[in-house]
Amino acid sequence: MAKGLACKELVELITDYLEGMLPRRLRKRVEKHLAACDGCTGYVEQMRFMIEAAGRLTEESLPEPMKAELLHAFQDWRAG
Amino acid sequence: MLGTNQPRGDRELVAALLAGDETAFVTVVDTYGPAMLRLARMYVRTRAVAEEVVQEAWLGVLNGLKRFEGRSSLRTWIFRIVTNVAKTRGEREGRSVPFSSLGDDEPDGKAVDPDRFFPPDHESAGAWQFPPRSIGDVPEDRLLSQETLAVIDKAIEELPPAQRAVITMRDTQGLSSDEVCNVLDLTETNQRVLLHRARSKVRLALERYLEEGQA
Numbered sequence: 001m002a003k004g005l006a007c008k009e010l011v012e013l014i015t016d017y018l019e020g021m022l023p024r025r026l027r028k029r030v031e032k033h034l035a036a037c038d039g040c041t042g043y044v045e046q047m048r049f050m051i052e053a054a055g056r057l058t059e060e061s062l063p064e065p066m067k068a069e070l071l072h073a074f075q076d077w078r079a080g
Numbered sequence: 081m082l083g084t085n086q087p088r089g090d091r092e093l094v095a096a097l098l099a100g101d102e103t104a105f106v107t108v109v110d111t112y113g114p115a116m117l118r119l120a121r122m123y124v125r126t127r128a129v130a131e132e133v134v135q136e137a138w139l140g141v142l143n144g145l146k147r148f149e150g151r152s153s154l155r156t157w158i159f160r161i162v163t164n165v166a167k168t169r170g171e172r173e174g175r176s177v178p179f180s181s182l183g184d185d186e187p188d189g190k191a192v193d194p195d196r197f198f199p200p201d202h203e204s205a206g207a208w209q210f211p212p213r214s215i216g217d218v219p220e221d222r223l224l225s226q227e228t229l230a231v232i233d234k235a236i237e238e239l240p241p242a243q244r245a246v247i248t249m250r251d252t253q254g255l256s257s258d259e260v261c262n263v264l265d266l267t268e269t270n271q272r273v274l275l276h277r278a279r280s281k282v283r284l285a286l287e288r289y290l291e292e293g294q295a
Binding site for chain 2: 014069
């Protein structure tokens, strides 16, 4: 574990880190910690995997009757 | 006048809709409908009311289409319309959501259970006592299974509405943080707090699932 930044603190910084929102010095500390800590590296791996997997989810589509109603509304709008 | 920020796809889509192209309409409904329903659910009580909100929002979209200037993406513009309709409806239901407070709905929420770290009196205080495993130790067929995706999907479904909306827009639909702030009238900080809470919980659900079936 890198000195100064505890694992417990790092997990709270991880979103800011992944969003590129950490000030440079703090980002350096996070990177240094990650280079030396398997637990936090595992944590970040899981987080990155989860984010990537969430991008592969397909969304439940709208119920068919609702889609049909919307199409009707579109046809009315087009006619009106 | 069309703005310069407008992606080419949006411009073509708007033109097709204005020309009355049903296929284009079905495409936008399929693409944005589910997210609109989820946004509506943040502000109103029931799924049925949320469906009405989405219907009303589409009328707003169609009636406003001629005035769409492309200052934001079509997606952001549509999402803002549904958010506004849902807010109005929610207020009428006496259920206004104080959005400024949404980032603080769980002030004590921790990304990780404190018991997984060594306690304050320990020489390694704050370091992992029970660290997460490396993804590399998980058999690939398990990691990449449909079941894993289903676990993530379910964990997202179970989040409080604002967290669910933010993580879905960011991670599933790929909106930028600026777009999400714009749609939900959130500050950048609140958006990040919601995303942090959401991602932390979904990661935990993933971890628990991956730990099952490992000796």
